[in-house]
Amino acid sequence: xxxxxxxxxxxxxxxxxxxxxxxxxxxxxxxxxxxxxxxxxxxxxxxxxxxxxxxxxxxxxxxxxxxxxxxxxxxxxxxxxxxxxxxxxxxxxxxxxxxxxxxxxxxxxx
Numbered sequence: 298x299x300x301x302x303x304x305x306x307x308x309x310x311x312x313x314x315x316x317x318x319x320x321x322x323x324x325x326x327x328x329x330x331x332x333x334x335x336x337x338x339x340x341x342x343x344x345x346x347x348x349x350x351x352x353x354x355x356x357x358x359x360x361x362x363x364x365x366x367x368x369x370x371x372x373x374x375x376x377x378x379x380x381x382x383x384x385x386x387x388x389x390x391x392x393x394x395x396x397x398x399x400x401x402x403x404x405x406x407x
Contacts, residue, residue: 318403321396328393331386344383351379 313319334340354376361368 314403318400321400321403324396325393325400328390328396331389331393335386335390340386344386347379347382351376351383354379 311322313322335344354372358369358372358376361372363369
């Protein structure tokens with residue numbers, strides 16, 4: 298991805314007191330970007346597709362012949378991949394919230 302010459306990176310203008318503070322800031326920003334992504338049409342589409350794929354795999358698992366271990370493994374993998382996408386986005390959001398709280402605590406201590 299090519300960076301727009303007019304885009305502003307807030308880190309360039311912020312003087313951090315420590316490397317920990319900078320890392321928390323980056324983590325908080327990523328969490329906000331994850332929220333923005335899920336609010337976007339693309340994010341909603343991909344989340345919906347992941348949930349549909351997971352649900353379809355789970356339904357197919359109920360119907361597959363228990364002796365068809367290869368088919369079972371494929372369906373489990375399909376459900377796992379879809380679930381991982383949803384979990385990764387959720388983790389980014391949670392980590393961002395946690396980082397924001399830690400930054401607030403650091404500010405309160407000053």
